[in-house]
Amino acid sequence: MNILVLGSGGREHALAWAILQNPKCDRLICAPGNAGMGLIAECADLDICDGGAVVTFCEENAIDFVVIGPEAPLATGVADRLRAVGIACFGPSAAAARLEASKAFTKEICAAVDAPTAGYAHFTQAAPARAHIRATGAPIVVKADGLAAGKGVIVAMTEAEALEAVDTMFGGEFGAAGAEVVIEEFMEGEEASFFVLVDGEVCLPIGTAQDHKRVGDGDTGPNTGGMGAYSPAPVLTDAIAQTALDQIIRPTMAEMARRGMPYQGVLYAGLMIKDGQPRLVEYNARFGDPEAQVLMMRLGAQALDLMLACAEGRLDEMHVNWAEDHALTVVMAAQGYPGDYAKGSEVRGLEGCAADSAHMVFHAGTRAEGGRVLANGGRVLNVTARGASLAEARDRAYDMVDQIDWPEGFCRRDIGWRAL
Numbered sequence: 001m002n003i004l005v006l007g008s009g010g011r012e013h014a015l016a017w018a019i020l021q022n023p024k025c026d027r028l029i030c031a032p033g034n035a036g037m038g039l040i041a042e043c044a045d046l047d048i049c050d051g052g053a054v055v056t057f058c059e060e061n062a063i064d065f066v067v068i069g070p071e072a073p074l075a076t077g078v079a080d081r082l083r084a085v086g087i088a089c090f091g092p093s094a095a096a097a098r099l100e101a102s103k104a105f106t107k108e109i110c111a112a113v114d115a116p117t118a119g120y121a122h123f124t125q126a127a128p129a130r131a132h133i134r135a136t137g138a139p140i141v142v143k144a145d146g147l148a149a150g151k152g153v154i155v156a157m158t159e160a161e162a163l164e165a166v167d168t169m170f171g172g173e174f175g176a177a178g179a180e181v182v183i184e185e186f187m188e189g190e191e192a193s194f195f196v197l198v199d200g201e202v203c204l205p206i207g208t209a210q211d212h213k214r215v216g217d218g219d220t221g222p223n224t225g226g227m228g229a230y231s232p233a234p235v236l237t238d239a240i241a242q243t244a245l246d247q248i249i250r251p252t253m254a255e256m257a258r259r260g261m262p263y264q265g266v267l268y269a270g271l272m273i274k275d276g277q278p279r280l281v282e283y284n285a286r287f288g289d290p291e292a293q294v295l296m297m298r299l300g301a302q303a304l305d306l307m308l309a310c311a312e313g314r315l316d317e318m319h320v321n322w323a324e325d326h327a328l329t330v331v332m333a334a335q336g337y338p339g340d341y342a343k344g345s346e347v348r349g350l351e352g353c354a355a356d357s358a359h360m361v362f363h364a365g366t367r368a369e370g371g372r373v374l375a376n377g378g379r380v381l382n383v384t385a386r387g388a389s390l391a392e393a394r395d396r397a398y399d400m401v402d403q404i405d406w407p408e409g410f411c412r413r414d415i416g417w418r419a420l
Contacts, residue, residue, distance in 0.1 A: 002027040002062050003304075005041075006048040006078070007069030008034050010331075010364035010382040011289035014296040015067055016041050017360060021301035024308075029061065035373045036363025048073045051081030058087050065089070067307060068265075071147055071286050075101040079265075090307040092285050095261035099252075100285040103145045103182040110280060113251035117280040118184040118272075126170040129181055133162045139186035144169050146177030153223070153282075155186070189274030190418070191281060192233040193291050194244055196269065197306060198253055200262035202315040205241060206306060207298065207322075208233040209291040210418065215338060217414045224338045225379055228415030230328040230390060231294040235273050235418075244271055244278040252283075265310065293362050293382045294327035300357065328393040329384040330401055331364070332411045337378035345408035347373045347380065353400045358386040361400060380409060390416055 001024050005016045013036050019025050020040055033043030047053050049072050058066060066082055068074055068091035077094035091097075098105045104122045109115075118141070123129035133140060142165035144152030152174050156162035162183075169178035193211065197204045211229035215221040249269060256263045268288050270281035287295065296303055302321060309318045334341035350373060353361050362384055365377015383400045387393035394416045401411060 001025055001064040003029070004058060004061070004063045004066045005030045005069060006054070006066065006073055008032050008037075009069065009289055010362045010379065011287055011292040012069040013037050013362040013364070014293040014382070014384075015069060015287070015303070017362065018296040018300055018303040019067070022304040023301075024304060029063070031057070034363045034376070035366035035368040036361070038368055049076045049078065051076065051078045054078055055081050055085055055087070058082065059085075063087065065308065065311070067091070069286065071097070071100055071284065074265075074285050075147055088308070088311045090265060090311050092263050092265040093261065096256060096263040096265075097285040099256075099263070099267070099283040101147050103143045103282070104180060106283055107182060109252055109255055110248075113255050115248045115251055115280055116278070118187050120182055120184045123181045123183065124179070126166055129166045129170075129183060130163055132183055133159060133166065136183075138162055141184040141186055142166060142169065143182045143184065144174045144178040145180035145182055146174075148174040148177040152177055155223070187272040187274075187279055187281065189272040189279075190235045191270060191272050192236040193288055194236060194241060194249075194269045194271055195287065195291070195295060196245070196249055196267045197310045197315055198263045198265065198267050199310050199313045199315040200257065200264050201313070203245060203250055203253060204306070204315045204318060204320070205245065206266075206320050207231055207295045208236040208241065209288065209294055210235070211288065211291055212412060212415055215412075217412050218417075222338055224333070226288070226290045227331045227333070227412045228329055229288070229290045229294050230326065230393070230416045230419060231291070231298055232326065233419070236271065240273060240276060240278050244269060248278065248280050289364075290329045290331055290382050293329040293384050297327040297360065297384055297386050298323065298325060325386050325388060326390040326393045327384065327386045328390060328397050328416050329362070329382045330397050330411050330415050331379050332381040332383060332401065332404065332406065332409045333379050334365075334375050334377070335408055335410055341378055342408065343374075343376050345375045345406065347375060347409070348405035349403050352403045353383075359396060359400060360384050361404075375406070375408065380406075383411075390419055394420065
């Protein structure tokens with residue numbers, strides 16, 4: 001098969017790496033890709049949010065299957081354009097991707113099926129949103145309704161923080177994503193990620209993970225896109241996962257189908273768990289980043305078979321074969337992230353890191369120039385390892401981190417601490 005992976009981050013590098021393990025893959029192209037993806041696949045300069053351009057590229061390159069990594073092309077309907085011309089693809093329609101693209105839409109769906117989630121209010125103007133915060137108090141959660149590249153959620157511990165968040169969002173900080181705002185009750189508990197493949201009808205769980213959102217050790221400092229992750233998530237037991245399937249995910253999928261927008265792709269449910277009960281924090285319409293990196297390390301070659309079955313409506317035939325292992329990834333980021341940071345510094349020492357089924361450095365924000373690897377983003381590398389225990393996976397990952405020569409970068413040194 002000729003396969004195209006859309007995206008340029010660590011998630012897409014991990015997807016490409018897993019796909020390449022499968023003998024069904026004859027040719028792999030990543031668009032636009034990055035320095036790491038360029039070592040294992042062809043890279044193509046392509047506007048991945050332009051459905052027409054993606055279709056033309058697929059026809060010119062005899063692409064059999066497209067895997068859509070990030071949320072933006074899903075929201076703009078790239079999957080719809082591909083399916084309309086008979087090209088198999090992994091990713092939901094634009095209508096179904098509203099589960100991620102609109103917080104208010106997700107809340108409406110949850111209310112329709114009585115799925116346990118935080119209480120909320122939806123606002124299109126700042127004044128009533130501010131009044132709601134003053135009436136409710138803090139802690140409280142303020143969310144931009146639309147896609148804000150993972151940055152549109154403020155967990156405000158004080159009323160002043162919440163009011164500032166409202167002003168920031170309605171003030172245009174997140175563009176169109178912040179034109180509407182959802183304000184939610186603050187949920188206590190431990191957060192974990194649950195990943196389920198859906199083919200329009202069948203829901204197949206494919207793994208759990210936990211990530212570390214805050215920039216500093218001990219979960220301190222501002223929120224980021226994620227500074228590390230591990231799989232499986234001990235807090236998300238089989239019993240809790242089953243409750244989440246029965247009370248949240250399957251009812252949501254049935255309601256989506258009833259509304260004429262059946263979901264087909266991976267559904268990533270962020271869950272808050274307290275006293276053995278899960279509540280929905282949010283849905284994402286794609287794999288998490290950096291959670292995909294640990295999931296792909298554990299799934300390996302079967303990831304392609306599972307994604308193909310999902311795209312072709314054959315999930316009822318599939319079974320996930322898990323090894324009794326653990327995976328952990330450490331994000332190396334540019335100094336200053338998640339604030340201002342410089343691009344262009346050279347990352348050395350990567351050639352000394354093992355690259356096999358138990359060790360992999362996935363590139364997130366990198367570019368190749370003159371035989372060198374240069375930092376080209378905030379989150380730059382995902383140093384990932386598997387082990388028989390989480391402690392072993394952690395030690396292997398940090399051994400690789402210590403081999404990388406990049407003074408302009410930093411990482412947390414405590415990934416996995418909750419479980420360990």
